[in-house]
Amino acid sequence: MNVTGDFSGEVLRLDPELEAARICTKIRELMLTQVKRRGMVIGLSGGIDSSVTAALAVKALGKERVLGLEMPERHSAQETMQLSSMVAASLGIETVVEDISGILESVGFYTRYDHAVRMVVPEYNDGWKSKIVISGSMERPGFTSFYLVTQNKNADISTVRLPFKPYLEIVAATNFKQRIRKMLEYYHADRLHFAVAGTPNRLEYDQGFFVKLGDGAADIKPIAHLYKSQVYQLAEYLGIPEEIRKRKPTTDTYSLTQGQDEFYFSLPYEKMDLCLFAKNKGVPVGSVAAALGLEPEQVQMVFKDIEVKRSTTRYLHLPPLLVDDIVWENSK
Amino acid sequence: MSLQEDIRTFIVDNFLFGDEGGLSNDSSFVKEGIVDSTGILQLVAYIQEQYMIAVEDDELIPENLDSVSRVTAFIEGKKRIVVAESATVD
Numbered sequence: 001m002n003v004t005g006d007f008s009g010e011v012l013r014l015d016p017e018l019e020a021a022r023i024c025t026k027i028r029e030l031m032l033t034q035v036k037r038r039g040m041v042i043g044l045s046g047g048i049d050s051s052v053t054a055a056l057a058v059k060a061l062g063k064e065r066v067l068g069l070e071m072p073e074r075h076s077a078q079e080t081m082q083l084s085s086m087v088a089a090s091l092g093i094e095t096v097v098e099d100i101s102g103i104l105e106s107v108g109f110y111t112r113y114d115h116a117v118r119m120v121v122p123e124y125n126d127g128w129k130s131k132i133v134i135s136g137s138m139e140r141p142g143f144t145s146f147y148l149v150t151q152n153k154n155a156d157i158s159t160v161r162l163p164f165k166p167y168l169e170i171v172a173a174t175n176f177k178q179r180i181r182k183m184l185e186y187y188h189a190d191r192l193h194f195a196v197a198g199t200p201n202r203l204e205y206d207q208g209f210f211v212k213l214g215d216g217a218a219d220i221k222p223i224a225h226l227y228k229s230q231v232y233q234l235a236e237y238l239g240i241p242e243e244i245r246k247r248k249p250t251t252d253t254y255s256l257t258q259g260q261d262e263f264y265f266s267l268p269y270e271k272m273d274l275c276l277f278a279k280n281k282g283v284p285v286g287s288v289a290a291a292l293g294l295e296p297e298q299v300q301m302v303f304k305d306i307e308v309k310r311s312t313t314r315y316l317h318l319p320p321l322l323v324d325d326i327v328w329e330n331s332k
Numbered sequence: 333m334s335l336q337e338d339i340r341t342f343i344v345d346n347f348l349f350g351d352e353g354g355l356s357n358d359s360s361f362v363k364e365g366i367v368d369s370t371g372i373l374q375l376v377a378y379i380q381e382q383y384m385i386a387v388e389d390d391e392l393i394p395e396n397l398d399s400v401s402r403v404t405a406f407i408e409g410k411k412r413i414v415v416a417e418s419a420t421v422d
Contacts, residue, residue, distance in 0.1 A: 135389065135392075142390075142392045142393035142394070143369055143372045143392045143393065143394070143397065144369045145373075145389060145392055146373075161389060162373075163373070163376075163377050163380075164370075164373040164374045164376070164377035165377070167370075167373060168370070308362075308369065311365070311368070312368040312369055312370070
């Protein structure tokens with residue numbers, strides 16, 4: 001692949017038929033030789049990644065060996081269930097709906113979350129909505145800051161920078177959602193003797209955009225090597241419904257709609273993909289800037305942001321660490 | 333304890349488990365891997381509470397916060413501004 005000449009989105013073009021076949025072969029091989037479970041559970045969010053992962057699992061294992069889990073809660077977007085049900089129906093897989101609002105209530109999520117928000121917005125109450133956004137690394141050089149956006153009952157929006165303690169409290173409480181969903185995925189996997197699929201794409205996996213022991217936990221992550229743009233190419237080939245392919249990527253984690261590029265990434269995914277690819281392959285900054293319509297300084301800032309996120313989220317990828325290596329001397 | 337010593341003690345106690353190691357007052361927190369972006373939030377919270385100064389969005393930059401010396405100079409600069417503004421009001 002020539003990446004030093006005319007750099008463009010074409011570098012991420014793949015043969016979806018070949019790639020889908022390659023992934024399916026690998027899924028079967030891993031299931032047979034290492035995982036040794038009879039099928040796969042996939043949490044369906046109505047987004048592109050879980051839809052493609054489910055479609056690949058069906059192609060690899062057969063629809064009767066795939067279970068889709070739909071796990072809404074009271075902050076979920078209205079279209080989430082509609083879209084996840086649509087993809088499940090199109091794939092012909094069995095689904096189970098687990099509304100996690102009750103579990104979240106039991107662990108005190110809603111109370112803890114609201115309490116943390118009131119540390120910075122005391123008037124925050126029932127009927128209000130909120131989300132966290134980051135300062136764009138493109139807007140100004142500097143450290144990342146996090147802002148709380150609230151919307152009152154009159155739809156008035158206000159934004160306030162989050163201090164250290166409420167920021168940690170909000171993130172810690174919100175992580176309950178991903179961890180409870182994963183707990184339920186493993187419950188169903190255990191009762192069926194299935195494995196659990198993880199759904200990160202390469203951008204999310206590389207940049208640590210997941211919750212440790214939450215959506216970061218899985219037995220197989222079939223699309224973690226694919227840039228998000230490539231996931232969309234596979235989605236089209238696999239016949240994922242157009243409504244899902246056209247939906248703007250969201251986290252569906254906060255009560256206010258939150259785009260992934262508001263919360264975590266510096267740029268929309270199409271541009272982030274190319275910046276990550278360019279950084280990985282050593283494409284000159286000038287070529288990237290020209291292709292994306294950015295200034296070279298902005299590309300440098302995105303490259304720097306990629307490095308910082310890799311560094312600060314390395315802990316998320318680590319397994320539990322041991323003081324001494326334990327060698328299984330009789331194993332091959 | 334001087335301002336610089338106080339900042340240094342805060343960094344050593346909170347990010348280095350009390351072990352000063354090779355930390356110099358000019359060591360870059362970020363490049364040396366001492367403080368990450370969440371740690372910067374913690375540092376800012378400490379500065380604001382301990383020294384009663386507001387840290388604005390456009391002040392959250394390495395030039396102000398990425399070493400003991402830089403943090404010290406930043407706080408001293410902010411305090412000078414507060415004193416000057418008080419004098420003007422008087």
